[in-house]
Amino acid sequence: MPFRWESTTPGGPANTIRADPAHGPAGLLRVIDACGGLLAAVVRVTPPDVRAHHTFGRADAAGFAAMGIVETLVHTDDLAQGLGLEWTPPEGLVARALDRLFPDVPRDLAPAWPTLRWATGRTSLPGLPDRANGWRWDGRPAGERG
Incomplete structure (x- = not known):
């Protein structure tokens, strides 16, 4: 998965998931799909309270x-x-x-x-x-x- 995890601006957040631009549009789509799947999985198993x-x-x-x-x-x-x-x-x-x-x-x-x-x-x-x-x-x- 072409993830990149780092701050890209001085003082910017380091906990932001980014797509590695070296992997182009196909890599971006893979990251979007993976992040959507991750969010759906967490939502599915998190208790309502x-x-x-x-x-x-x-x-x-x-x-x-x-x-x-x-x-x-x-x-x-x-x-x-x-x-x-x-x-x-x-x-x-x-x-x-x-x-x-x-x-x-x-x-x-x-x-x-x-x-x-x-x-x-x-x-x-x-x-x-x-x-x-x-x-x-x-x-x-x-x-x-x-």
């Missing part, structure tokens, strides 16, 4: 699964846009991720995909403030939110 650290706050396994989904969707979109490709993820998947991680986001102004792109600071939506420099998700279960 367990919470773990995330920079945006403690979350349960389902919260981490939703984070993985959002990261996969928005970064796939970043790649598609960079390559000039049209790409839209399944609406139901996006809606579930929005419901789980962005309970404060209005859901009646646009379909789920543009709303998720707005919620993660990637686009604007009419009548809503720009979130490019200030978005966060909430990985806590709904019953634990204040």
Whole structure:
């Protein structure tokens, strides 16, 4: 597996998994697949009462699964846009991720995909403030939110 584990910027995190660029696009896809499998395996075996650290706050396994989904969707979109490709993820998947991680986001102004792109600071939506420099998700279960 073409993993690389090191800080690539002064003061940057050393605990970030990266794909080794020497292995090209095929290596990147192998790393993405392996990381998705690792996340799925951990989510599958983690008891529902367990919470773990995330920079945006403690979350349960389902919260981490939703984070993985959002990261996969928005970064796939970043790649598609960079390559000039049209790409839209399944609406139901996006809606579930929005419901789980962005309970404060209005859901009646646009379909789920543009709303998720707005919620993660990637686009604007009419009548809503720009979130490019200030978005966060909430990985806590709904019953634990204040």
